[in-house]
Amino acid sequence: MQHAVATLAGGNLVSLHWVESETTDTTMPGEMMMTTATPTAASAGVAETTGPNPISPEMKELQWGAGSFIVLFILMRLVLFPRLKKGMDARYAGIRGDHEEADAAKAGARADVVAYETALSEVRAQAATRIDAARQTLDNERQSQLASANSRIAARRAEADAQASAAKAAGRGQISEAVIAIATKATQIASGRTPDAALVKQTVTTTMESAGAQ
Amino acid sequence: MEALARLAAAAADPAEAKNIAAAGSAGFAYGLAAIGPGIGIGIIFGNAIEAMARQPEAAGMVRTTMFLGIAFTEALALIGFVVFILLKYA
Amino acid sequence: MFAFEFPPINEILRWQDIFPGFNKIALIAVAATVISVSLFLIAARQDYREAPTGSRNLAEISVEFIEENIIMQTMGRDGLGWTPFLLSLFLFIYLCNVPGIIPILQMPATARMAIPIFLAIVVWFVYNATGIKHQGFFGYFKSVLFPPGVPKALYVLVTPIEFISTIVVRPFSLAVRLFANMLAGHLLLVIFALLSEALFEARDKVLIPLGILPFGMLIFLTGFEVLVGFLQAFIFTILTAVYIAGAAHPEH
Numbered sequence: 001m002q003h004a005v006a007t008l009a010g011g012n013l014v015s016l017h018w019v020e021s022e023t024t025d026t027t028m029p030g031e032m033m034m035t036t037a038t039p040t041a042a043s044a045g046v047a048e049t050t051g052p053n054p055i056s057p058e059m060k061e062l063q064w065g066a067g068s069f070i071v072l073f074i075l076m077r078l079v080l081f082p083r084l085k086k087g088m089d090a091r092y093a094g095i096r097g098d099h100e101e102a103d104a105a106k107a108g109a110r111a112d113v114v115a116y117e118t119a120l121s122e123v124r125a126q127a128a129t130r131i132d133a134a135r136q137t138l139d140n141e142r143q144s145q146l147a148s149a150n151s152r153i154a155a156r157r158a159e160a161d162a163q164a165s166a167a168k169a170a171g172r173g174q175i176s177e178a179v180i181a182i183a184t185k186a187t188q189i190a191s192g193r194t195p196d197a198a199l200v201k202q203t204v205t206t207t208m209e210s211a212g213a214q
Numbered sequence: 215m216e217a218l219a220r221l222a223a224a225a226a227d228p229a230e231a232k233n234i235a236a237a238g239s240a241g242f243a244y245g246l247a248a249i250g251p252g253i254g255i256g257i258i259f260g261n262a263i264e265a266m267a268r269q270p271e272a273a274g275m276v277r278t279t280m281f282l283g284i285a286f287t288e289a290l291a292l293i294g295f296v297v298f299i300l301l302k303y304a
Numbered sequence: 305m306f307a308f309e310f311p312p313i314n315e316i317l318r319w320q321d322i323f324p325g326f327n328k329i330a331l332i333a334v335a336a337t338v339i340s341v342s343l344f345l346i347a348a349r350q351d352y353r354e355a356p357t358g359s360r361n362l363a364e365i366s367v368e369f370i371e372e373n374i375i376m377q378t379m380g381r382d383g384l385g386w387t388p389f390l391l392s393l394f395l396f397i398y399l400c401n402v403p404g405i406i407p408i409l410q411m412p413a414t415a416r417m418a419i420p421i422f423l424a425i426v427v428w429f430v431y432n433a434t435g436i437k438h439q440g441f442f443g444y445f446k447s448v449l450f451p452p453g454v455p456k457a458l459y460v461l462v463t464p465i466e467f468i469s470t471i472v473v474r475p476f477s478l479a480v481r482l483f484a485n486m487l488a489g490h491l492l493l494v495i496f497a498l499l500s501e502a503l504f505e506a507r508d509k510v511l512i513p514l515g516i517l518p519f520g521m522l523i524f525l526t527g528f529e530v531l532v533g534f535l536q537a538f539i540f541t542i543l544t545a546v547y548i549a550g551a552a553h554p555e556h
Contacts, residue, residue, distance in 0.1 A: 285543060292488075293477070293484075296480055
């Protein structure tokens, strides 16, 4: 594992093995190191004043850095990322599903509203026809009743008219008889003779008729 | 530079003389390397700002491309910095 | 005037072994792995059906950051299979950068060449292997060395440049970018810390208030290093994604 540099594609197994030993090495004392090692590092600083050029990479740093990165990449590729991504995808799919569900529900509600409105208009039309029919029958009935009442009234009126005219004729006959009698009597008293009955009757009748006409 | 060279020549110890000369040329190396990228990054930033102001909806794309351009331009200055370190400490 | 002497650089950068073959850099690298692994293990224990909180939220944010800001921007949808690799790369580099500003630790593990050069070589193998897998051995080198759309006569010039830039310079610049950024940041912090210490403890009492200036700069630079540590991890990861995408689909 000295050559960790070139082994990303080819040496997965090798580096994984090495790396496992590294993680067991470092994760356990890692927390302690964070707290205990820093004073040493800070106080001691660095003793080496002479050393290699600062640009040249150092082997131990290269190894630890390469090992850490390879561990991170392998874990990320195989475990960490797929697990997180699965959750994210599931949630997004859920959200999208919810959206679609809501859309479907909205469309269903809209269809229900349309159906309700058509039913409503149908019922309304039916009611209107029924009301029209009822009104028609009512009208007819009223017409017929009106007609029958009118005919009844007309009959009654005709009857009453007939009675009235009969009574009138009768009254007029009585009156003319009385007038004839009076006229005869009056003439008898005035002239001493009995006038011709036929003449008197004719005269009275003409006079009464002219008076009635007037 | 000339003063430094004279100083280097005047130094008795040859190692000291080499150090002084290296320090001088290292400073010059970085100073020269910073000129071009400085101008270049200024041009990139200015044009990116203009582009973003003209088309704010393309700002994300412009920003990404701007960083790429800056990265490529800046590399020259950084190579100068590395040469500085190489000259001074090699 | 006051005692200010910059210590030899190896005194700042080379750490004594805590125990043989294991120094602070190794400790930080191992801690980065342990922290990432335990973060994801704790995150996976939470019920995924509920809205994520705490560690699960952090882990999911990191996954989504890689997917949205790095993969989708460079490789597109078919690069999503690279998430575990890029995620471990990002987390490892970031957790190696961050100790540069954590008190007591105060050392970015990436300010030593070992980890950057290792990661760069890994990336070099990965993107070359991807190119060979997707285009075949000769197809890959043909598309690298003889980029299409270049006049034939220019290949004399283009091919050596492409060879050097793709095969040689890329891993080198990837490693040097990370290393030099973190080293420069670390050296700046050291310089201002030493300067403020020297001024605060100066024998001449007039100088003591002046120590505020480098101390303020130290605080500012510490904040700046937070940004740089994140940015360098991001840039390393996104460059890796760009290289892989370029090797897998040369037409882009």
